[in-house]
Amino acid sequence: xxxxxxxxxxxxxxxxxxxxxxxxxxxxxxxxxxxxxxxxxxxxxxxxxxxxxxxxxxxxxxxxxxxxxxxxxxxxxxxxxxxxxxxxxxxxxxxxxxxxxxxxxxxxxxxxxxxxxxxxxxxxxxxxxxxxxxxxxxxxxxxxxxxxxxxxxxxxxxxxxxxxxxxxxxxxxxxxxxxxxxxxxxxxxxxxxxxxxxxxxxxxxxxxxxxxxxxxxxxxxxxxxxxxxxxxxxxxxxxxxxxxxxxxxxxxxxxxxxxxxxxxxxxxxxxxxxxxxxxxxxxxxxxxxxxxxxxxxxxxxxxxxxxxxxxxxxxxxxxxxxxxxxxxxxxxxxxxxxxxxxxxxxxxxxxxxxxxxxxxxxxxxxxxxxxxxxxxxxxxxxxxxxxxxxxxxxxxxxxxxxxxxxxxxxxxxxx
Amino acid sequence: xxxxxxxxxxxxxxxxxxxxxxxxxxxxxxxxxxxxxxxxxxxxxxxxxxxxxxxxxxxxxxxxxxxxxxxxxxxxxxxxxxxxxxxxxxxxxxxxxxxxxxxxxxxxxxxxxxxxxxxxxxxxxxxxxxxxxxxxxxxxxxxxxxxxxxxxxxxxxxxxxxxxxxxxxxxxxxxxxxxxxxxxxxxxxxxxxxxxxxxxxxxxxxxxxxxxxxxxxxxxxxxxxxxxxxxxxxxxxxxxxxxxxxxxxxxxxxxxxxxxxxxxxxxxxxxxxxxxxxxxxxxxxxxxxxxxxxxxxxxxxxxxxxxxxxxxxxxxxxxxxxxxxxxxxxxxxxxxxxxxxxxxxxxxxxxxxxxxxxxxxxxxxxxxxxxxxxxxxxxxxxxxxxxxxxxxxxxxxxxxxxxxxxxxxxxxxxxxxxxxxxxxxxxxxxxxxxxxxxxxxxxxxxxxxxxxxxxxxxxxxxxxxxxxxxxxxxxxxxxxxxxxxxxxxxxxxxxxxxxxxxxxxxxxxxxxxxxxxxxxxxxxxxxxxxx
Ligand SMILES: Cc1cc2nc3c(=O)[nH]c(=O)nc-3n(C[C@H](O)[C@H](O)[C@H](O)COP(=O)(O)OP(=O)(O)OC[C@H]3O[C@@H](n4cnc5c(N)ncnc54)[C@H](O)[C@@H]3O)c2cc1C
Ligand code: SF4
Ligand code: SF4
Ligand code: SF4
Numbered sequence: 001x002x003x004x005x006x007x008x009x010x011x012x013x014x015x016x017x018x019x020x021x022x023x024x025x026x027x028x029x030x031x032x033x034x035x036x037x038x039x040x041x042x043x044x045x046x047x048x049x050x051x052x053x054x055x056x057x058x059x060x061x062x063x064x065x066x067x068x069x070x071x072x073x074x075x076x077x078x079x080x081x082x083x084x085x086x087x088x089x090x091x092x093x094x095x096x097x098x099x100x101x102x103x104x105x106x107x108x109x110x111x112x113x114x115x116x117x118x119x120x121x122x123x124x125x126x127x128x129x130x131x132x133x134x135x136x137x138x139x140x141x142x143x144x145x146x147x148x149x150x151x152x153x154x155x156x157x158x159x160x161x162x163x164x165x166x167x168x169x170x171x172x173x174x175x176x177x178x179x180x181x182x183x184x185x186x187x188x189x190x191x192x193x194x195x196x197x198x199x200x201x202x203x204x205x206x207x208x209x210x211x212x213x214x215x216x217x218x219x220x221x222x223x224x225x226x227x228x229x230x231x232x233x234x235x236x237x238x239x240x241x242x243x244x245x246x247x248x249x250x251x252x253x254x255x256x257x258x259x260x261x262x263x264x265x266x267x268x269x270x271x272x273x274x275x276x277x278x279x280x281x282x283x284x285x286x287x288x289x290x291x292x293x294x295x296x297x298x299x300x301x302x303x304x305x306x307x308x309x310x311x312x313x314x315x316x317x318x319x320x321x322x323x324x325x326x327x328x329x330x331x332x333x334x335x336x337x338x339x340x341x342x343x344x345x346x347x348x349x350x351x352x353x354x355x356x357x358x359x360x361x362x363x364x365x366x367x368x369x370x371x372x373x374x375x376x377x378x379x380x381x382x383x384x385x386x387x388x389x390x391x392x393x394x395x396x397x398x399x400x401x402x403x404x405x406x407x408x409x410x411x412x413x414x415x
Numbered sequence: 416x417x418x419x420x421x422x423x424x425x426x427x428x429x430x431x432x433x434x435x436x437x438x439x440x441x442x443x444x445x446x447x448x449x450x451x452x453x454x455x456x457x458x459x460x461x462x463x464x465x466x467x468x469x470x471x472x473x474x475x476x477x478x479x480x481x482x483x484x485x486x487x488x489x490x491x492x493x494x495x496x497x498x499x500x501x502x503x504x505x506x507x508x509x510x511x512x513x514x515x516x517x518x519x520x521x522x523x524x525x526x527x528x529x530x531x532x533x534x535x536x537x538x539x540x541x542x543x544x545x546x547x548x549x550x551x552x553x554x555x556x557x558x559x560x561x562x563x564x565x566x567x568x569x570x571x572x573x574x575x576x577x578x579x580x581x582x583x584x585x586x587x588x589x590x591x592x593x594x595x596x597x598x599x600x601x602x603x604x605x606x607x608x609x610x611x612x613x614x615x616x617x618x619x620x621x622x623x624x625x626x627x628x629x630x631x632x633x634x635x636x637x638x639x640x641x642x643x644x645x646x647x648x649x650x651x652x653x654x655x656x657x658x659x660x661x662x663x664x665x666x667x668x669x670x671x672x673x674x675x676x677x678x679x680x681x682x683x684x685x686x687x688x689x690x691x692x693x694x695x696x697x698x699x700x701x702x703x704x705x706x707x708x709x710x711x712x713x714x715x716x717x718x719x720x721x722x723x724x725x726x727x728x729x730x731x732x733x734x735x736x737x738x739x740x741x742x743x744x745x746x747x748x749x750x751x752x753x754x755x756x757x758x759x760x761x762x763x764x765x766x767x768x769x770x771x772x773x774x775x776x777x778x779x780x781x782x783x784x785x786x787x788x789x790x791x792x793x794x795x796x797x798x799x800x801x802x803x804x805x806x807x808x809x810x811x812x813x814x815x816x817x818x819x820x821x822x823x824x825x826x827x828x829x830x831x832x833x834x835x836x837x838x839x840x841x842x843x844x845x846x847x848x849x850x851x852x853x854x855x856x857x858x859x860x861x862x863x864x865x866x867x868x869x870x871x872x873x874x875x876x877x878x879x880x881x882x883x884x885x886x887x888x889x890x891x892x893x894x895x896x897x898x899x900x901x902x903x904x905x906x907x908x909x910x911x912x913x914x915x916x917x918x919x920x921x922x923x924x925x926x927x928x929x930x931x932x933x934x935x936x937x938x939x940x941x942x943x944x945x946x
Contacts, residue, residue, distance in 0.1 A: 011649050012715035015917040016833065016867045034813075034829070042832050045649050045673035045865075046809050055810055073916070 010075040014041035020067035020077055025333040026060055029352035033060035036067035039084065040077035047084065058084045060349065062337035063211055064303035078307075079256060082210070086257070089213025098212040098343075151180035155199060159187060163196040167276070168232035168239045170225075172246040173204040174374045185396040186242050186273055192399050193280060193287050198237070200228030207249040210257060211340075219258045225250065226263060233269045242273045242390060244304040244373045251308070272305070274313035274372070274391060281320070290398040292323035298364045299326050299391070300357060300380065302373030303333050314372055314391035321398045326370065329360045334371075336379035351383075358383040370394065419612040420446040420578070422778060423598055424619060425585045425627055427451075428458035429561060429764055431619035432568035433771035433790070439575040440793070441779055441786040446611060447569070447577060448600050450584035452855045454565040456621050456687075458764065459858065460722030462644060462678050464655055464669045465489060465497055465557035466765040469504055469529075470662055471741075472521040473514075478741040478766075479525040485766050486555060488791050492768075495798040496563040498805065500670055502556025502655030503532070503541060505707055506549045510660045515550040518659060522554070529554055543651050543708045556655040558669050560804070561764055562858045571796040582852075583609075588616060588631040588756070593748075595631065595755035615778060618758040622687035622723040628758055633751040635758050638726040642679030643692040645700050645909065648715040648866050650806075651675040651708050658707065665703035672861065673806065673834070674717070677704045684723065692719040692908045717866055717917075719908040725760045742770050744777060809835045830879070831872040833865020841879060851885040853877075853898040869902040870921030874929075892934045899925060 020036040021027055027035040039058045047055070058081050067077040151171055167190060175183045187197045202225050206218035229250065232239055241247040251270040254263035271279070280286040301312060318326045335353030340346050361369055361384040369386040371377050377388025396402045424435045427449025435447040449455070468482035490497055506515055522529045530553040537544055537551040544551075573579050580600065586608075587599030597612045618635070620627045628635040650670050658666035668677045680696045697719060705712035727743040742762030748754035759774045772788045779786070794801070813827045813835055827837040844850070844859045853876055856862055862876060863869030877895055880886045886894060906918055925931050 009649065009710075009714065011866070012913050014866070015913065015920050016871055017920055018871075038829065038832055042835070043810075045833070046806055046835065073913075 010077070010080060011041045011044045013073045014071075014075050015073055017072060020071050020075075023066050023070045023332070025064060025066065025335065025353045026062055026349065029355075030060065030349045032349075033057055036061070036077045036081070040067070040080040041075055043084070044080055047087075055084060056088065058088065060346070061085070062303075062333055062335070062340050062350075062353070064333040064337060065307035066303055066332055069306055069309075082257060086210075086213045086215055094213055145178065147178060147180050149180060151176045151183035152199075154180055154184060159197075161187070161191045161196050163191075163194055165195045166198050166237055167195050168200050168229070168237045169197040170200065170202055170205075170229065170239055170241045170246060170250065172202075172241065172243045174243060179374060179390075182242055182390050182392065185390070185392045185401075186240075188401045189273075189277070189392060189395050189399065192401065193277070193285070198232070200225075200232045200239070202228055205246040205249040206258075207245050207253070210249070210253060215257065219260070222250075222254050222258050222260055222263070226254065226260065226266075229266055230262065233266055237269070238271050238276060239266065239269050240271050240273045240276045242372070242392060244272060244302045244308060245375070247272055248304045248308055272308065272310055272313060272372070274317050275310050277395075278313040278316050281317070286320075287399070288320055290321045291400050293321050293394060293398050294323045295368065295394075296325040296327070296364065296366055297389075297394070298329050298361055298369045300329050300331055300334060300360075300369060300371040300376055302371055302376045303337075305372055314370070318370075318391055318394060321394065324394065324398070326394075327364075329357065331357045331360055334376045334379040334383075336375045336382070350379075354379055354383050361386060416607070416609045417612065418446060418578075418609055420444050421613065421782070422446075422615045422617060423448065423611055423613040424617045425598075426456070426619035426621060426623070427453040427565070427569065427579070427581065428456045428619065428621055429454065429565045429568065429767040430458075430621070430759055430762065430770055431617075432565045432572065433767045434617055434619055434759065434774050435577045435579070436568045436572040436575070436795075437768075437771045437775040437788060437790050438778070439572050439577045440789055441775060441784055443775075443779065443782065443784060445572070445577045446580065446613070447572070448580045448583045448585055448611075450582070450603070452581055452852070452858055453569050453579075454562045454858060456623070457722040457724065458561045458565055458621075460644075460720055461561055461764055462642075462667060462669050462676060463559055463561055463671050463764070464502075464667060465559040466763060467502060467554040467556045468525055468527050469502070469518070469522060469552075469554045469556065470657060470667070472525050472527060473517060473661070475741065476521065476525055478763075479521070479527065481741065481766050481769060482763070483525060483527045483555075485769050486557065488768065489559070489765070490557060490803070491801060492791070492794045493559070493564055493567065493798050494794070494801045494803050496560045496567060496795075497803055498558040498560075498670070499803045500556065500558045500654045501540075502554045502657060503537060503544075504550075504552040504554060504657045504659040505537075505544065506551075506659035507545060507706060508547055508549060510549065510658070512549065514660055515552070519552065522552075527554060541652055541654055541656070541708075543710045544656070545707055545709055548707075550659055552659060553654075556657070558655065558671055559764065560672070564764070564767075566859065567795045567797055574796055581855075585627060585630070588627075590631055590753055590756075593752050593754055595753065615755045615782070616757070617774060617778065618756070619760075619774075621760060622725045624725055624758050624760045628747065628751075628756075631747065631751075631753050631756050633745075633747040633753045633756055633758075635745060635760060636727065637760070639684050639687055640724040640726055641682045641684045641690050641721050642724060643682075643696040643700070643719060643721040644676050644678035645697065645704075645716050646671075646718040646720070647675040647677070647711060648717045648913070649673060649675070651704075651711045651714055656707055658703075665700040666707075668704060668708060668711075673865070675711070677711075679722075681724075687723045690721055690723070692721050694908065697908050713912075715866075715913040716909040717868060717914055718905040720905050727761050742766065744770075744774055746777060813837050830875050831860070831862040831865060833867055833872075834861040834863075836860045836862045836872075838879065841876065845880070845883065845885070851880050851894065853894060854901065857898075863898070863902060867917055867921060868906055869899060870917065870924065873898055873902075874924075892931065896931055896934065899931070 024036045026033045034057045043055050061081045065078040171183045190197050203221050206221035209218035254260045334357050335350040368389050369380045370389050370391050380388035421444040422438055424431050424447045435445050438445040466482040468479035472479040532551045569579055582603045584601045586601045589597040595616050600609050618624055618627045622639050624635045625637045652668055652670050652675050656668040664680045668675055677700045684690050743760055745758040747756040762770045768790050830836050830838050830841050840860050844856050863872055
């Protein structure tokens with residue numbers, strides 16, 4: 001079911017078929033990246049431990065993991081890339097800019113406290129100038145805006161549903177700080193099906209830190225998260241997540257990169273929210289009393305959903321809604337890839353990767369586009385005038401639950 | 416064409432190249448002829464171990480002393496071609512532990528530095544080492560690239576005036592009144608014959624030495640011993656691993672570029688050219704490797720090959736007495752009544768320089784040249800800075816992308832992805848050598864020597880040659896198929912697991928996409944008629 005592999009010697013397994021190169025979204029658009037096969041199994045034969053790595057081109061891998069999925073030999077290419085990136089960062093240090101980007105969760109708390117001010121500051125010319133010239137942050141990209149009322153605050157103040165049927169919810173820092181309406185939608189949909197969400201103690205999953213080579217930082221966060229998550233698992237609860245990246249990080253990467261073998265106990269417990277709901281449907285337990293939703297919406301499959309190897313459960317679920325027409329786009333990586341697209345040297349590449357998605361989106365008239373990943377949704381908004389929605393919002397609407405809900409928080413607001 | 420020289424050296428292995436360099440360094444006019452490419456014989460088919468002497472220390476102190484002295488010299492003068500890996504001698508349960516004590520004492524006596532390591536120290540150096548290891552001794556072994564070493568010697572000799580004729584075979588030796596007067600050579604590329612006037616010929620043709628001596632009516636009694644080796648797809652070890660026990664089959668594993676090589680066997684054969692690696696040898700080596708480096712049992716093997724050792728039957732004439740038994744210098748004037756004709760056979764890659772020195776001492780004396788040998792102190796062209804080869808240096812040749820403000824990163828075009836060979840490197844060789852011979856290009860760049868054994872890059876290479884207008888259409892297929900055939904010969908004995916899957920793909924391209932089996936060989940006739 002999953003593409004998780006246990007390969008000690010990936011270089012031996014690669015037969016040079018080049019299928020991974022054919023599918024890598026980055027290779028297609030830039031010569032700066034030598035491609036998954038080259039920086040993965042090929043370079044691996046030349047990397048020796050203890051010496052400073054020279055293979056800087058690996059920096060251009062977005063970590064989308066498409067290569068892992070398509071490789072007929074089961075080579076864990078993206079793992080090789082990530083490990084090489086980590087080694088490179090360990091040798092050369094992590095730039096301030098990357099530290100800043102990967103610590104967004106930290107100033108998340110602060111920023112929501114003063115959300116209007118923070119949002120305004122992000123828009124200010126001096127910030128723009130500083131971020132461009134000093135930090136090499138891309139000034140043309142939209143940054144996520146911070147919400148005044150983080151999801152956690154809403155839980156504390158407004159969530160009251162109780163039930164014997166419980167499920168643990170890892171909402172992640174983005175939902176908490178930037179898109180709390182998603183969290184609210186998730187708990188309402190659960191509520192409608194008789195499930196009470198409980199919230200294990202949690203922090204950022206650590207993916208942005210890992211993606212920028214800060215293993216130690218990522219591990220610290222992971223250990224904090226594991227405490228709560230393992231307890232939930234011990235209590236026999238399923239753990240759902242509404243961010244494919246968070247899920248992938250916790251389910252697969254804690255063990256693979258962070259030397260946390262105890263995370264393996266979570267593997268069977270972790271369920272993507274639509275996967276969970278589809279499970280209810282298959283068990284005949286999902287409330288399918290849907291109102292028709294007369295929309296035609298494109299759906300972009302996030303890379304990290306693919307790499308979870310759980311199919312496309314959101315598509316299955318949405319297929320149950322009358323009159324709704326959802327079209328799966330033939331797109332791969334959107335190009336934003338976490339913090340990748342925010343870096344000025346990668347911005348053009350990120351946009352170039354996104355071209356395909358942009359073209360596809362252009363075929364649709366409606367105001368929305370769907371994707372389960374927050375970065376994809378941001379990129380959708382970067383590339384088009386459509387609002388990026390998590391599929392759960394549509395479900396919420398079909399249940400007639402959005403009447404009480406204001407418009408979902410936009411993934412990002414300002415230029 | 417008529418050429419003239421003071422000394423003609425036959426054989427472009429490491430010995431011949433070393434002899435030629437030594438000759439020109441002593442101001443002696445020299446021509447070197449090699450019937451194939453440099454290092455085409457045993458040199459290019461050896462293990463690539465820069466011996467510390469440890470292997471010989473108990474049975475043959477003299478050889479051991481030679482090795483350690485040369486080891487130190489080569490690390491300095493040929494640094495570019497040597498990776499200073501260090502080596503371990505490892506005993507396993509069942510090995511005679513008293514051997515270890517004798518070993519340490521003998522190393523002391525021979526001047527080979529040793530250090531006994533604890534298992535945890537050893538594992539830090541060599542994570543794949545068997546946890547069962549009993550005694551582990553560190554020695555100053557190294558890994559040497561035999562192609563590069565030979566080529567550097569030849570290049571250095573050429574810069575000093577030596578003429579080097581590759582793909583040129585010695586086919587006749589003129590002897591008048593008991594003295595060499597000249598030789599007949601055949602240029603195999605142009606199919607021309609040349610006569611070379613010379614009074615002295617040094618026969619450094621290794622396994623072919625008996626045959627070549629026969630051309631002069633002289634005699635080199637040889638027994639040919641085949642040694643087979645297996646190449647792993649990656650480095651299983653970082654240091655040279657030897658078994659701490661009396662030398663036997665398959666008990667040395669040498670890291671080489673991105674691979675590890677295990678060898679060897681010792682089987683008597685009759686022909687220096689036509690031989691195969693047997694399944695029995697393969698099985699034996701896989702078993703031995705698995706004992707000392709357990710992960711190797713599952714590791715992918717990309718190639719098997721063999722080299723031929725020329726073993727000189729005990730000589731009695733008063734030649735070579737003063738020289739170690741590990742190599743033989745034969746003065747055929749004294750031995751067979753052919754003055755001016757000498758043979759140098761046997762020895763080791765590690766001791767090639769010493770062998771050359773001794774050989775040239777004999778010839779120089781006969782010529783009345785009194786310039787002393789300086790090869791022990793003068794670095795080879797390219798190794799002046801004394802920097803050893805490091806595997807990761809290969810990255811530097813391909814990547815110019817740098818972090819920072821200016822992202823003008825440009826990545827070199829890569830021809831062979833497995834071995835990180837850039838188009839630039841290939842072009843350089845083609846231009847310098849004026850060659851369209853894929854094997855020549857391979858030996859100088861490692862193109863086609865990686866995991867896929869040329870299954871992908873061969874086609875790219877041909878494309879480059881075609882772009883340069885270097886292959887007439889009617890020759891292209893032949894160049895392609897013969898290169899692939901040669902690669903295939905080395906893969907056949909190791910077809911299992913991942914390499915089998917690889918081969919299926921490569922074969923799919925070869926047969927399915929290009930239908931190369933359907934191609935009618937045009938042969939030499941067609942190419943000649945067009946010239
Ligand atoms: C399997 C094996 C493993 C070894 N491992 C090691 C090791 O790990 N370390 C080490 O120090 N030593 C090692 N050796 C020994 C080492 O390889 C040899 O000592 C060394 O390569 C000998 O070089 P050479 O030049 O004398 O012979 P060769 O390299 O065989 O050179 C002879 C050359 O003569 C050419 N020739 C033949 N006939 C003619 C002709 N008629 N006209 C023109 N040219 C001709 C041939 O083409 C060939 O290139 C190993 C040997 C073998 C066989
Ligand atoms: S993870 Fe994505 S970007 Fe990176 S090499 Fe694989 S396919 Fe390419
Ligand atoms: S898809 Fe897999 S086997 Fe094929 S080249 Fe890429 S890593 Fe190697
Ligand atoms: S992956 Fe999830 S928890 Fe991690 S940074 Fe992103 S939103 Fe936050």
